[in-house]
Amino acid sequence: MKMKSPQVLMECLLEQGVDTVFGYPGGTILNIYDEFERSGYKEKIRHILTAHEQGASHAADGYARSTGKVGVCFATSGPGATNLTTGIATAYMDSSPVVFITVNVGENLIGKDSFQEVDITGITMPITKCNYLVRRAEDLADVIREAFAIARSGRPGPVLIDILKNVTYEEVDYRPLPVEQHAAHGRLAAMLRRASHDLKTPEPDHGDIQKLLDMIAASQKPLVLVGGGVIRSKGAVPEFRKFFETLNAPVTSTIMGGGACPGSHRLFTGMIGMHGSHASNFAVDQCDLLIAIGCRFSDRVALDPATFARNAKIVHIDIDRSEIDKNVKTDHHIIGDARRVLELLNQGMTPHDYPEWKEWVFSHKEVPLKKDDILHPHEVLETIQAVTGGDAIITTDVGQHQMWSAQYYHFSRPGQLITSGGFGTMGFGLGAAMGAKMGNPDKPVVLCTGDGCFRMNCHELATVEHYHIPVITVIFNNQTLGMVRQWQHLIYGERYSQTDLDRGPDFVKLANAYGIGGARCATQAEFEAALKKAVASGDPWVIECAIDKDAMVHPMVPGGAPVTDFLLD
Structure with missing residues (x-):
């Protein structure tokens, strides 16, 4: 026609x-x-x-x-x-x-x-x-x-x-x-x-699958590292969970792999890398077999490629052959879609257990979190978790709030954490939150952002209000470019060049100007009350949280250093 x-x-x-x-x-x-x-x-x-x-x-x-x-x-x-x-x-x-x-x-x-x-x-x-x-x-x-x-x-x-x-x-x-x-x-x-890209994903080599099964059988201290490739691969997460539970070994994650392993799972050690947990970073340093699935070994994960997993045989599973040996040299690799590779591995897997290894890994505890009259970042995330029943989709911008979100909100499913992991885009969060809510109208969507990032995308409040997209924006307001200030504090001799945000706007008044409800909180109790009100309203809201200007993301490893060289514990 x-x-x-x-x-x-x-x-x-x-x-x-x-x-x-x-x-x-x-x-x-x-x-x-x-x-x-x-x-x-x-x-x-x-x-x-x-x-x-x-x-x-x-x-x-x-x-x-x-x-x-x-x-x-x-x-x-x-x-x-x-x-x-x-x-x-x-x-x-x-x-x-x-x-x-x-x-x-x-x-x-x-x-x-x-x-x-x-x-x-x-x-x-x-x-x-x-x-x-x-x-x-x-x-x-x-x-x-x-x-x-x-x-x-x-x-x-x-x-x-x-x-x-x-x-x-x-x-x-x-x-x-x-x-x-x-x-x-x-x-x-x-x-x-x-087409310049092969649209048919190749079948994984069955010999490569068997070789990994043999390496697992010979290992005493295996560690599983999951990345965004498992999230992107349709149907891979159930196969992944079956795999690591049968292996019964510690599991760590890149930020893009958040939700592949439930954050509350007994085998989960937390995020790895620059702001990775002690358990994750010490585990990757001492494991004898690292099974990395759908990750790129970026410079925020393998900060010093020469020493990363230095005691381990490294196995890389990825759909993209160009990622193999690009950042970290591997001992074995399997090319294929994560779901299919894991499906084949699960067919040959037998139950394992590594009690001494797990006891050692999980003996590396984090610093106890503060509880006092000041509103701390972890309290904000813990409250979001409690009020939404852990069901909220979390979108973030980039910086300290992004790392706090990855550390303290226990993601339980794929697509629950939406963040700019590779490009690190300030201004990503509010647009992403709108898209997530349009695609998931029955799920609560919370944007966790910083005062610096929110300035870059706050004009989209006009879109949120006009289409009545009930996104709840939580601003971690420390009146500074927090992550940059943290680097300046630790590495640049406390020379805080151009990072203070001692200026407007008043975020609550800004929200009101767009016809959106707003609240300002300085304590955990105030934040909990405001969040409950926002969730119950079914409307878009902006909640500003007064965070200590010197609050930092713990732990921290400086760029280019071995993952166990913690600059900040």
Whole structure:
């Protein structure tokens, strides 16, 4: 059937099961936005108009991470498209499947420095799994279908589609094609085969599986390290839990692996690395076998690669061959999807136990937490846990509050912690919280942020209020850029250059200005009362928590040092 390109786009989104799009219109993309109104697609696909394109990018990312679906984001050309780049890079670093759709200037204006022209495909090439410039209307449907397939397949990630404006005026033949028929569709199948990324995850080598089982049988002190790859792999978490419980050995996690092993589990040692627990860091230093599943060995985990797991044989399980031996040299590796690898391991696993090893690992206790009249960070997280029954999805920005959230909130399921782990994006949290709540309307969503981070995204309160998205924002307000100040205190001789935030706004008044409830708390009792009120209201809220300016994240290992060289205990 004949239809205009914008209608083809909408029909393709419906083919993919898209129910929500986050975006911001502009001149070049108006034909697509007009289709929402002209053809009634707004009744089939919710469009959330954010306050800024970056907010839309993070919202689509938060939606994707919390639902396991592909997020979708729209923007216009030029500054609209470049405002997405931070969000695209954030999704890329954390392997989040988002399709970004932009519209550029027309073919006759390309390359002429036209108004709001930018080479967004060139700009985003290093931070996307794949990107496209659509010059012909007849290519549009198959490009969209391929983009979604690439975004969700293998190691997930963001894909960008840039469409020339003249294409959005054109009429083209369109035939509906359900997702399950894509691989058999001649032209699309050929495009998929030519795609720069292999869409078919290889079957793990069964010999490699047996070798790991033999290494486990020979080990006396094994440690399991879980990363975000287990969270991203559909169906991997149940297999992972079966694996480590049969192994019956200590389990540690990267920040992106939060929720793969329940935080309250008897085998869980906590997070590993720069702000890892004593038990985790001492365990990785003394284990004789490290089984790392779906992690990158980043510089926040393996701070000094030369000494990381120095007494162990290191086994790396990952879907992406390029990650093997990139940061840490391994003794054995298995390439494959985490779910399938774990499924095969579980078929050959026999029960184990390491009582002496576990007793030694768990003998490394953390410093007792303070309880007095001051509101401490751990009390904020413990209260959120208690009031929400541990059911809340937690989104964060980046800094001290991010580490406190990872340390003190016991995540019990995948997709419950949504944070910018790889790119470290300040301003990520509120957009991500909006997306998470849109994708999970029955779950409480709490944004944990700092006063510095919240300044970068607080304009999205307009979006929260307009669409009545009941996100509860908890601001850890220490009137400083806390993590930077912590480094300045410990490493830079207490020279606090440009980190004091001794200025506005009044966050409660800011919330009220947007028509949102607000509260200010200085004690645990005040915070508990405010949080209960916010949860019961079913409305968006902003709760400001007065935190000690010198509160620090404990423990801390300086960058580049062995993981047991604690600078701060």
